[in-house]
Amino acid sequence: xxxxxxxxxxxxxxxxxxxxxxxxxxxxxxxxxxxxxxxxxxxxxxxxxxxxxxxxxxxxxxxxxxxxxxxxxxxxxxxxxxxxxxxxxxxxxxxxxxxxxxxxxxxxxxxxxxxxxxxxxxxxxxxxxxxxxxxxxxxxxxxxxxxxxxxxxxxxxxxxxxxxxxxxxxxxxxxxxxxxxxxxxxxxxxxxxxxxxxxxxxxxxxxxxxxxxxxxxxxxxxxxxxxxxxxxxxxxxxxxxxxxxxxxxxxxxxxxxxxxxxxxxxxxxxxxxxxxxxxxxxxxxxxxxxxxxxxxxxxxxxxxxxxxxxxxxxxxxxxxxxxxxxxxxxxxxxxxxxxxxxxxxxxxxxxxxxxxxxxxxxxxxxxxxxxxxxxxxxxxxxxxxxxxxxxxxxxxxx
Amino acid sequence: xxxxxxxxxxxxxxxxxxxxxxxxxxxxxxxxxxxxxxxxxxxxxxxxxxxxxxxxxxxxxxxxxxxxxxxxxxxxxxxxxxxxxxxxxxxxxxxxxxxxxxxxxxxxxxxxxxxxxxxxxxxxxxxxxxxxxxxxxxxxxxxxxxxxxxxxxxxxxxxxxxxxxxxxxxxxxxxxxxxxxxxxxxxxxxxxxxxxxxxxxxxxxxxxxxxxxxxxxxxxxxxxxxxxxxxxxxxxxxxxxxxxxxxxxxxxxxxxxxxxxxxxxxxxxxxxxxxxxxxxxxxxxxxxxxxxxxxxxxxxxxxxxxxxxxxxxxxxxxxxxxxxxxxxxxxxxxxxxxxxxxxxxx
Numbered sequence: 001x002x003x004x005x006x007x008x009x010x011x012x013x014x015x016x017x018x019x020x021x022x023x024x025x026x027x028x029x030x031x032x033x034x035x036x037x038x039x040x041x042x043x044x045x046x047x048x049x050x051x052x053x054x055x056x057x058x059x060x061x062x063x064x065x066x067x068x069x070x071x072x073x074x075x076x077x078x079x080x081x082x083x084x085x086x087x088x089x090x091x092x093x094x095x096x097x098x099x100x101x102x103x104x105x106x107x108x109x110x111x112x113x114x115x116x117x118x119x120x121x122x123x124x125x126x127x128x129x130x131x132x133x134x135x136x137x138x139x140x141x142x143x144x145x146x147x148x149x150x151x152x153x154x155x156x157x158x159x160x161x162x163x164x165x166x167x168x169x170x171x172x173x174x175x176x177x178x179x180x181x182x183x184x185x186x187x188x189x190x191x192x193x194x195x196x197x198x199x200x201x202x203x204x205x206x207x208x209x210x211x212x213x214x215x216x217x218x219x220x221x222x223x224x225x226x227x228x229x230x231x232x233x234x235x236x237x238x239x240x241x242x243x244x245x246x247x248x249x250x251x252x253x254x255x256x257x258x259x260x261x262x263x264x265x266x267x268x269x270x271x272x273x274x275x276x277x278x279x280x281x282x283x284x285x286x287x288x289x290x291x292x293x294x295x296x297x298x299x300x301x302x303x304x305x306x307x308x309x310x311x312x313x314x315x316x317x318x319x320x321x322x323x324x325x326x327x328x329x330x331x332x333x334x335x336x337x338x339x340x341x342x343x344x345x346x347x348x349x350x351x352x353x354x355x356x357x358x359x360x361x362x363x364x365x366x367x368x369x370x371x372x373x374x375x376x377x378x379x380x381x382x383x384x385x386x387x388x389x390x391x392x393x394x395x396x397x398x
Numbered sequence: 399x400x401x402x403x404x405x406x407x408x409x410x411x412x413x414x415x416x417x418x419x420x421x422x423x424x425x426x427x428x429x430x431x432x433x434x435x436x437x438x439x440x441x442x443x444x445x446x447x448x449x450x451x452x453x454x455x456x457x458x459x460x461x462x463x464x465x466x467x468x469x470x471x472x473x474x475x476x477x478x479x480x481x482x483x484x485x486x487x488x489x490x491x492x493x494x495x496x497x498x499x500x501x502x503x504x505x506x507x508x509x510x511x512x513x514x515x516x517x518x519x520x521x522x523x524x525x526x527x528x529x530x531x532x533x534x535x536x537x538x539x540x541x542x543x544x545x546x547x548x549x550x551x552x553x554x555x556x557x558x559x560x561x562x563x564x565x566x567x568x569x570x571x572x573x574x575x576x577x578x579x580x581x582x583x584x585x586x587x588x589x590x591x592x593x594x595x596x597x598x599x600x601x602x603x604x605x606x607x608x609x610x611x612x613x614x615x616x617x618x619x620x621x622x623x624x625x626x627x628x629x630x631x632x633x634x635x636x637x638x639x640x641x642x643x644x645x646x647x648x649x650x651x652x653x654x655x656x657x658x659x660x661x662x663x664x665x666x667x668x669x670x671x672x673x674x675x676x677x678x679x680x681x682x683x684x685x686x687x688x689x690x691x692x693x694x695x696x697x698x699x700x701x702x703x704x705x706x707x708x709x710x711x712x713x714x715x716x717x718x719x720x721x722x723x724x725x726x727x728x729x730x731x732x733x734x735x736x737x738x739x740x741x742x743x744x
Contacts, residue, residue, distance in 0.1 A: 125606040178641065182589060189597070193604070204605045206538035206597045267520065267540040271527040274438075275535050279607070 009237045011380035013373070021373040028366015035363050038356045045354050047106040048346055053360035054100055055195065055338050056219070057368045059212075061096050063220025064089025065146060066184055066213070068153065072177040078249035080392035081242050083383060085224050085231075087157065088376040090150040095371045097143040099364050103195070104139060107132055113201040122202055130198055138194060142187045149180050160383035170387060188213050196338075199345040203283045205272065211264045218257045219334045222327035225250050229324045231381065238381055244318045245395045251317035254327065258311065262304040286344045291351030295340035303333035335361060401459055402707040404452045406700040411444070413696060440524035447521040451514045458507040464490055464500070465721040519544045526670065532613035533674035536601070542594030549587040549633075550663040552580050556656040558708070560649050562717070571718050578646045584659065585640040591666075592634045609679060621686060622673045625665050632662025 039046040068086040071079030108114045113123050113130040123130070153176065159169050189209025197208050228250070232239035272280045288296055307326050316322055339357065346352075382389065412418045424445045426435055435442045468490035471483035490496060523539035536542075556577065563572040602614035617626045636658040639645040645655070672687045711717070 122606040126604055129604060185593065186596070189593075202606075204601050206536045206594075206601045207541070208537075209597060210538065210541060263516070263520075264541065268537045270524070271535070271537045271539070274440075274524075274528045275530045277530060277535070279605075 009241075011237055011382050011384070013377040013381065014231070014236055017373050017377065021370045024366050024370040024373065026366075028363055028368075028370060031359050031363035031366055034359050035356065038359070042354075042356075043106075044109055044346075045356055046360075047102060047110045048342070049354060049356035049360035050102050050364075051110060051195070052335075052338055052342055052357060053362075053364040054096070054103060055342070056335050056361055057364050058096050058100070059216035059219045059334065059338075060223055060368070061089055061093045061220075062146065062184075062188060063216035063218070064224070065093065065150060066181070066188070066217055067220055067224070069149070069177040069181045069184065072153075072173050073181065075388065076249070077392035077395040078246060078253060080386065080389055081238075081246050081382070082224050082228055082250070083157075083386075084379055084381050085227050085376065086220070087154060087379070088372055089220060089224070091154060091375040092368055092371045093143070093146050093150055095367065097147070099367065100139070100143075104136055107135060111135075111198060111201070113198060126201070130201060135194060138190065142191050145183055145187050149176070149184065152176060153180075157383060158379070160385045161380055163384050166385055167387065185209075185213060188216070196341055199342060200283060202279055205268055205280070205283075207264055207268050211261075211268065214257060214261045214264055215334065215337065218254075218261055218330060221250070221254055221257055222330040222334075225254065225327040226324055226331075227376075229320055229327075232320075241382070241393050243395065244320065247320040247323055248314075248317045249395075251311055251323045251326075254323070254330075255308070255311035255317075258304060258307045258330070262308070265299075265304075286348040287340060290349060292340065292344050295336055299333060299337055299340065302329060303337060400455045401452065402704050402711075404448065404455065405707065406704050408448060408452070409700060409703075410696070411441075440521055440528050443521045444525060447514075447518045451518040454507065454510050454514055458504075458511050461500075461503055461507060462719060463715060464488060465492070466716045466719060468492065469720055470716070515547070516544055519547045531674045531678050532602075532607075532609045533598075533617070533670060536598055538594050538597050542591060545587045545590035545594070546663060546666065549584060549591055550660065552584045552587070553656040553659040553663070556580055556584075556652055557660060560653045560656075562712075563649075566717075568718065571723060574647055574649070577649060577652055581640050581646040581652055581655075584656075585637055588633060588637045588640075588659065595630070595634070612677075613674065616677050617669060617673050620673065620677065622669065622676070625669050625673070629662055629665040629669055632658045632665060636662070 035046065035050070038049070064086040067079075068083065068090060071083060071086070103110065111130075112118045113127075114132050114135075119127075128134075153173060156169055156173050156176075159166055189212065192209050192212030196212065197204065225247075228238070228242065229247075232242050269284065272284060275281075286292065307330060310316055310322065310326055343352065343357070412421045415421060423433060424435060424442065426437075435445075464487055467483050467487035471480055471487050474480035474483055520540040520543065523543035526534040527536065527539050529535065559572050560577070563569055599614055602610045605611070617623070637655055639651070639655065645651045676687055677684050
């Protein structure tokens with residue numbers, strides 16, 4: 001199919017999705033109202049749950065940005081068909097910054113290191129990094145960087161919608177994507193330290209930034225697979241263009257990300273377990289006792305073993321609806337993982353699940369999904385003028 | 399290269415044990431003296447990781463050579479050479495069934511080797527991290543060592559292949575595009591390694607731990623401070639020129655950068671091993687490491703062994719897979735795309 005033929009196709013997001021957008025808004029609104037009630041009942045718990053939900057959706061938005069830049073750098077048919085989906089994800093980062101306001105306002109309630117009465121020698125030693133003004137300034141820098149990258153990438157890529165060749169634009173995007181990815185990785189690693197690791201300010205692990213990085217890539221990739229699946233159903237134009245080989249590639253990539261996640265997690269666990277140093281091991285001691293261990297075990301089974309075994313056989317990877325189910329499972333497990341990382345910091349002595357832990361991800365998710373769908377509808381689903389699109393669409397058809 | 403490097407690497411721990419004739423004690427063999435290795439020690443995992451890696455790499459290498467060995471057999475003038483190549487080619491006749499099984503075997507071995515590259519370097523990093531000395535006990539070590547290995551490996555491939563393609567006139571086989579792609583991989587893995595340095599340095603501060611912080615200051619400004627700054631120069635600063643196309647496409651500059659990176663990767667090991675051991679928890683056990691002539695002899699000796707093995711290989715066996723090159727020729731594409739496709743995979 002030539003670029004001019006493609007330009008004639010209706011490559012917009014389905015009309016019916018506008019309705020889903022409204023539904024998402026309603027759900028988000030109701031859940032936010034519930035959270036508002038929760039805020040007056042228990043302010044501490046409100047912030048803890050809000051952090052959980054916010055981290056999940058931030059991971060999704062940022063993962064889209066990371067994957068998009070990676071795709072521009074490496075190329076590949078798998079990414080040509082999801083570029084616009086990732087792009088829509090990046091355009092939600094401004095909303096995530098707004099939704100993060102409760103965390104930034106409530107920093108003194110949420111984080112131990114910000115409370116003078118909990119100060120000790122170690123915390124005083126790192127107060128040069130862990131203090132409220134610097135924490136907020138860093139958050140501003142991270143979001144400034146992410147929104148800046150998003151703006152440029154999205155601005156330049158609009159000219160790829162016309163069916164002609166734009167080598168200059170593509171070169172410009174590629175030139176940004178390299179250094180952009182480096183800055184992105186650094187900023188994401190430090191954001192993970194600030195927002196999650198510093199919940200237990202005595203604990204530290206040098207691999208944590210990388211673990212957070214692969215987690216958000218895993219989240220965004222699973223989510224994008226799900227969106228692409230629904231875009232290709234019921235004879236929609238994308239269904240004609242995207243074939244099983246694209247899904248096969250995306251599934252293989254998901255398999256790789258699952259393995260990297262397991263590799264990082266296992267490495268961290270083994271090194272800390274074998275070192276058995278009091279300042280490090282406490283993190284795992286808390287998380288592997290008082291009922292918290294079941295979350296750890298469920299991660300091992302459902303975020304590693306089950307996806308690993310199901311994504312291994314080649315024929316399973318061609319089964320798009322199975323890949324969708326695995327992607328859905330991983331998304332659920334991402335939330336469980338975040339809960340397992342954050343909640344035991346507040347309740348080290350007993351398992352504790354609050355109703356707001358369920359409501360907060362839904363509240364933030366409602367706003368996020370509706371914004372994502374709005375952004376998705378503003379542009380065609382494929383960059384018709386991108387070089388290599390034709391080959392990418394013929395993928396596996398030789 | 400892999401096999402020769404593993405052969406050299408394997409010598410170090412064996413010599414290091416002090417009584418190399420008792421090396422078999424490392425293996426969990428049935429014995430009557432109740433000597434049994436400690437299974438919780440990564441040093442023992444190393445025995446398995448390295449020997450598995452060596453076995454699979456050797457198999458992969460040998461299986462990859464079989465069709466070429468058959469060609470050598472068919473073309474050999476010397477009857478002794480013909481007999482040796484004949485035995486090594488395992489009765490290869492180039493039948494369709496041979497190719498079919500061959501491609502499956504290559505794919506499986508490639509699939510097996512990939513995780514082994516990870517496992518072998520991960521276990522090496524565990525050797526360090528299980529020792530709780532500051533500078534060794536860092537959770538980022540596994541990915542950081544794997545990236546470092548790929549980084550150093552590609553630098554070494556470039557160091558060998560750039561002169562080789564000029565001397566042996568292989569410019570049409572090892573093209574500039576290959577070199578440029580290798581340069582990109584070097585840049586990417588090099589940046590991951592530098593991310594590791596950054597995280598180590600930051601966490602030394604962030605830990606708030608006296609010993610961790612001392613480790614960092616000592617690395618930067620202690621008796622071996624020069625090594626740390628040279629390391630950053632070689633492994634971080636120098637490869638940044640690879641961002642520019644001019645350097646990525648120039649074999650001369652790639653060769654220079656690869657040499658610098660190889661020195662940098664040596665310095666990295668020096669910094670990690672020596673600075674952490676020279677100044678550990680107890681000031682009473684601090685010291686300065688001065689290499690003896692045996693240290694130099696072992697290092698130079700293994701370099702010599704590596705180069706000799708490599709040259710022997712280049713002399714007697716095809717350095718570029720002949721059958722893969724054949725399948726890349728235009729004629730092969732016309733007659734059957736399948737061969738070219740399979741060759742690409744292997």
